[in-house]
Amino acid sequence: MTSTTTSTQDALASIPTEEAEVRRLDRAHVFHSWSAQAHIDPLPIVSAAGSYFTDYEGKRYLDFSSQLVNVNIGHQHPRMIQAIQDYAARMTTIQPGLANDARSEAARLISEVAGEGLNKVFFTNAGAEANENAIRMARLHTGRPKILAMYRSYHGATHGAIGLTGDPRRWGTEPHTVPGIVHFWGPYPYRSSFHSETPEQETERALAHLRDTIMVEGAQTIAGIILEPIVGTNGILVPPPGYLAGVREICDEHGILLISDEVMAGFGRAGEWFAIQHWGVRPDLISFAKGVNSGYLPLGGVVLSDAVAATFDDRVYPGGLTYSGHPLACASAVASIQIFKDEGIIENARRLGDEVIGPELAKLAEKHPSVGDVRGLGVFWAVELVRNRQTREPLVPYNASGADAKPMADFAAACKAGGVWPMTHFNRTHVVPPCTISEDEVREGLAILDLALDTTDTYYAE
Missing domain, CATH: 3.90.1150.10 (Aspartate Aminotransferase, domain 1)
Structure with a gap:
């Protein structure tokens, strides 16, 4: 010894x-x-x-x-533990500028379950960093400064993500969060901000409120709308029928990106790979973390649509992390996704x-x-x-x-x-x-x- x-x-x-x-x-x-x-x-x-x-x-x-x-x-989970041990015996870390087998395969698998037209993954360490990069991508892609986010929301505790957050956890950081964040009311049939009496009425009125918010903020100034498809910590608010499709339509009408924060709701939590898939709506960006490997190692990321990814084909993306796509964390994600499939x-x-x-x-x-x-x-x-x-x-x-x-x-x-x-x-x-x-x-x-x-x-x- x-x-x-x-x-x-x-x-x-x-x-x-x-x-x-x-x-x-x-x-x-x-x-x-x-x-x-x-x-x-x-x-x-x-x-x-x-x-x-x-x-x-x-x-x-x-x-x-x-x-x-x-x-x-x-x-x-024994298969997850074994996968981490096996990969650690071969490699524990390598910088993100080099290609890595675990990182490449994790990105492929995540893109595959995200759906058609979502083929690139930018890796982070956690969900807050994922949301930070998602709004950065939206602003750079559109050239617009503002991001809309719901009051009933939580998007993370880093400086930009806490600004996106609508719940009281943002209060202690204000007014020094990132500029350009505008909050709006999302649907909540049980405690309707719109005095709705039916789910259908809630959808109609919540979408009208969103349209009014966009009107007074200026659609041409708004880069993205970030939302949790099912609001998590702030109530597990399942959207009423037609709401998310309506948001997608509004985004398309005004050239605004739809960012789906799937950090909590993704990877099986809501009975789909990503919660937004319940409603057949395709976002432009998906942020993820948590369930991608169940926190066995820190990992998060952003799935980019082909259109957003193409923005950076000849333009440098001004963002990066020392541990972006950490090989050991990515190896655990590969194992996790395979376990999800094998074990139903x-x-x-x-x-x-x-x-x-x-x-x-x-x-x-x-x-x-x-x-x-x-x-x-x-x-x-x-x-x-x-x-x-x-x-x-x-x-x-x-x-x-x-x-x-x-x-x-x-x-x-x-x-x-x-x-x-x-x-x-x-x-x-x-x-x-x-x-x-x-x-x-x-x-x-x-x-x-x-x-x-x-x-x-x-x-x-x-």
Whole structure:
């Protein structure tokens, strides 16, 4: 054994194995995102497998959050682990200016599932960088400065992506985000900004609002409209019939690019490779990350239409990243896409949504008065909680914190006590388990969710 091998093993042996030490080091040295550091105490996790992860006391949690809605393929999939190990034994990194087999094959496979006319991929490290580059491409392709984005949206936390974001997470960065971002209201039938009474009316009025926004901003100044085809963190808002086709028509009419942010909704989450495919609409740019390799290694990217890609045939694209198309990450994406195909994972997600999650959540809505609405596709669902069904008053106020957020905190605590790790946001819990989850595991989780909803019912007021 060489001294180098010995020193490496010694370094790995120094990683703490006791919960108390893991917790102490975390509190001493890790600066956590989206948190007031003195008010958090993250739960140390020792292992994960399939649809579950386990803490140091041996308690297993059914992962109804897929971590950050990204572990689509489940934890520690053996074929993924083997693919990463095998490729790492041959090569761990090479700069993006050189051609690489894993990168080339990942790009080919992603283009193939994206559909006709979407044949080039620019790789990034994550979704925020993907959206940053997508809007840069749109501006350079069109020569126009403005980007339209929805208020109910999240597009990432880098400087440009947080400017695109419509939810309160952008507030702390304003007014110093990138210029030229204009927000508009998208459809939300349950809480219509347009006082609509039917989904069809919501589509008509939301598209009229978008047209009005374009009119007063000047169509000739708008490079792109970026949207999540199914709004993710901000409500899992499935668009009403005809809306996305209507946006595509408006974009074509004015020479505006349609950018589909598939970072959360893509790669099986909504029961299709990309969520926008549910409606047969082809975007000009697709941003992706998360489910492309389930976060086993950092990876994201932008799929470019042939027309946008051609803009840079003889013109330098002014953007790049040291780890663009990282070989090891791309090798994991190749393995992931093959696993999706071999194991029918997209079909599993679609079936679970249609036959299990949707119908069972409808039953919970009938049973629990605090459930105001359920909506979703595939393994991408939201349960919206209210204090009163007639007034639709949210269970907690918009962007609630502290004592105001207690009802949702009580609900989350009840889920965790029962062995389910939930994803909650404002007055909603999202049912977003891995796409590989079994029907029995889904039913196990929903049974625990059923019990936890008893806590939210105590806040209901007739």
